[in-house]
Structures are given as structure tokens and as C-alpha cells.
Amino acid sequence: xxxxxxxxxxxxxxxxxxxxxxxxxxxxxxxxxxxxxxxxxxxxxxxxxxxxxxxxxxxxxxxxxxxxxxxxxxxxxxxxxxxxxxxxxxxxxxxxxxxxxxxxxxxxxxxxxxxxxxxxxxxxxxxxxxxxxxxxxxxxxxxxxxxxxxxxxxxxxxxxxxxxxxxxxxxxxxxxxxxxxxxxxxxxxxxxxxxxxxxxxxxxxxxxxxxxxxxxxxxxxxxxxxxxxxxxxxxxxxxxxxxxxxxxxxxxxxxxxxxxxxxxxxxxxxxxxxx
Ligand SMILES: [Zn+2]
Numbered sequence: 001x002x003x004x005x006x007x008x009x010x011x012x013x014x015x016x017x018x019x020x021x022x023x024x025x026x027x028x029x030x031x032x033x034x035x036x037x038x039x040x041x042x043x044x045x046x047x048x049x050x051x052x053x054x055x056x057x058x059x060x061x062x063x064x065x066x067x068x069x070x071x072x073x074x075x076x077x078x079x080x081x082x083x084x085x086x087x088x089x090x091x092x093x094x095x096x097x098x099x100x101x102x103x104x105x106x107x108x109x110x111x112x113x114x115x116x117x118x119x120x121x122x123x124x125x126x127x128x129x130x131x132x133x134x135x136x137x138x139x140x141x142x143x144x145x146x147x148x149x150x151x152x153x154x155x156x157x158x159x160x161x162x163x164x165x166x167x168x169x170x171x172x173x174x175x176x177x178x179x180x181x182x183x184x185x186x187x188x189x190x191x192x193x194x195x196x197x198x199x200x201x202x203x204x205x206x207x208x209x210x211x212x213x214x215x216x217x218x219x220x221x222x223x224x225x226x227x228x229x230x231x232x233x234x235x236x237x238x239x240x241x242x243x244x245x246x247x248x249x250x251x252x253x254x255x256x257x258x259x260x261x262x263x264x265x266x267x268x269x270x271x272x273x274x275x
Contacts, residue, residue, distance in 0.1 A: 158190070
């Protein structure tokens with residue numbers, strides 16, 4: 001699943017390729033892709049100019065000049081491709097936006113889990129999916145005062161709590177493992193046992209990790225690829241995710257993989273000890 005840095009990379013690619021373009025034709029081939037009435041989606045997007053591409057956590061926000069925004073979530077394997085080549089369209093192309101320069105913005109999704117929804121731009125804060133998101137790294141809301149009560153409210157293990165998008169948003173399975181390794185906190189530590197220093201360290205490490213991941217163009221794990229067809233190289237910076245059986249880069253102990261809250265979790269049993 002693409003995580004926030006991958007979605008940010010997609011956002012930047014789209015921004016460079018389709019910002020300012022007018023949508024001249026819209027074809028929806030998989031009706032369930034659209035949340036809400038499909039005919040209305042087509043009517044309101046056709047003829048609109050793409051003003052800007054924003055993002056909130058893992059949601060892409062395609063802002064149109066008519067007061068509406070397409071909220072697009074890639075979920076497992078959704079991806080955008082911009083091309084004038086008709087062969088770029090295949091059986092996994094579920095939405096095709098023709099642009100005024102002859103190119104098409106093609107949404108592909110092999111597993112069909114991705115969704116798009118049209119929403120008034122001025123009302124985005126009230127959208128059900130966006131409303132519940134906690135502060136995200138690298139934003140001005142991502143502060144100790146905002147995060148501390150959200151984390152300490154939970155008795156669950158810190159891994160599960162950091163994955164909960166209503167606590168903080170944007171960090172998925174890969175980056176939570178990396179952050180917890182970096183700050184030497186065992187993923188099974190109860191969230192409410194953390195002290196102020198540890199919470200601050202989690203905040204700092206989350207910002208650093210997201211910054212590095214975005215600069216690297218995201219991680220290419222599984223099928224992620226950006227809208228220009230480039231692969232990210234953040235996977236080269238990962239220290240524990242997917243590294244079970246290899247030595248911890250800090251102490252040499254073998255990285256272990258366990259399940260925490262049902263999720264595959266990578267950690268160093270020497271550096272990260274349960275409190
Ligand atoms: Zn270690």
C-alpha cells in the first residue's frame with residue numbers, strides 16, 4: 001500500500017504534469033470507483049480546470065476551478081499515469097480524464113480498492129474521511145501539545161496507536177517500524193507508559209523519516225510507482241522493515257519479525273526493549 005511519502009510523490013508528479021490543464025472528457029469504466037452519483041461526477045469534472053493538487057495524509061486532493069475537489073485515495077494499488085499513448089489504457093484503467101493538451105490522466109487500479117469522491121472545496125474539512133484524520137508529520141499541527149494527549153489516551157501497544165490515523169495520520173506500517181527502531185521503543189510498549197521525552201522523540205523521528213522518505217521519492221515496495229513511471233528509492237534507507245534475519249545497523253543483533261495488532265512488525269530485540 002502506498003504510504004504518505006509515496007502519495008506525496010504522486011502529488012508532486014501530478015502537479016508538474018496536469019496543473020492548469022482543462023479536463024475535456026471523462027470516462028468512468030468502473031462505476032464503484034466513484035463514491036456518490038457517477039453521472040454527477042462526470043458532469044462536474046468535465047470542462048473544469050485542474051487548479052492545484054493537494055494532499056491530506058494519504059488522500060490526494062485534485063482541486064478544480066469550479067469549487068469542487070476530487071478526493072482520491074489510491075488504497076492498495078491505485079496509480080495515475082499521464083500519457084497521450086492509447087496503449088497506456090488497459091483493462092485496469094478505471095477512470096480516464098482527457099486533457100486539453102491531448103494527454104490523458106489515467107487512473108489504474110488492479111485490485112479496484114481505490115476510491116474517488118467529488119466534494120465542495122470549501123467544505124473539505126467536513127468530509128467524513130478527512131474529518132477524522134489526526135495531525136500529520138511536517139504539518140504545523142504536528143506538535144507535542146497536540147500529540148501527547150492523543151497518544152496517552154491509549155493503553156494499546158504504541159505500534160497500533162501510531163498506525164491509528166485518528167491519533168496521527170500519514171504513518172503506515174513501514175514507517176512506524178522505522179520510527180520505533182530509531183527511537184529505541186519496543187512496538188509492544190503500552191502507549192500510556194511513554195514519557196514526555198519519548199513522545200517528543202517519536203514526533204522528531206516521524207518528521208525526519210517522512211522528510212527523508214519524500215526526498216527519496218517514497219519506497220518502492222510491492223507495486224508502488226509514481227505518475228511519471230519512476231520508482232522511489234526510500235527502500236534503500238529502511239533499517240528494519242523487511243530486514244528480518246539481518247543484523248541491526250546499530251548493534252548487530254538479528255532483526256526480528258513479529259505480529260503486533262495483526263500487523264507484521266520488525267524490530268531489534270536488543271535496542272528496543274519493552275518497558
Ligand atoms: Zn539493535
